[in-house]
Amino acid sequence: MNDAxxxxxxxxxxxxxxxxxxxxxxxxxVLVIVVYVYVIVPRWGGKLENKKYMIFDRDLQKQDK
Structure with missing residues (x-):
């Protein structure tokens, strides 16, 4: 009597x-993990630190013109 x-x-x-x-x-x-690792790994930190104020540099260049 198997009615299953x-x-x-x-x-x-x-x-x-x-x-x-x-x-x-x-x-x-996966993309969040990749970005997290990219930001946290110390050997890539220098590349990101150089671009830390990039938006402010662009604003200053526009004001100088």
């Missing part, structure tokens, strides 16, 4: 929008 109905698998329950959201979430997670 076969349940669909998890892959069949997910719609295209679900898959898109899952893929986008994973992609953004």
């Amino acid at each position: 109905v076969a349940q669909p698998g998890v892959y069949q329950l997910m719609t295209a929008t679900d898959w898109f959201g899952l893929g986008l979430s994973i992609l953004l997670f």
Whole structure:
């Protein structure tokens, strides 16, 4: 007396929008980790420190003209 109905698998329950959201979430997670590591690693810190006031330098150059 096995009246159990076969349940669909998890892959069949997910719609295209679900898959898109899952893929986008994973992609953004990986990008956040990459940017975090890029900013934190000390050997790349010098490159970023040189650009710390870049926007202010542009403003000063515009004012001088």
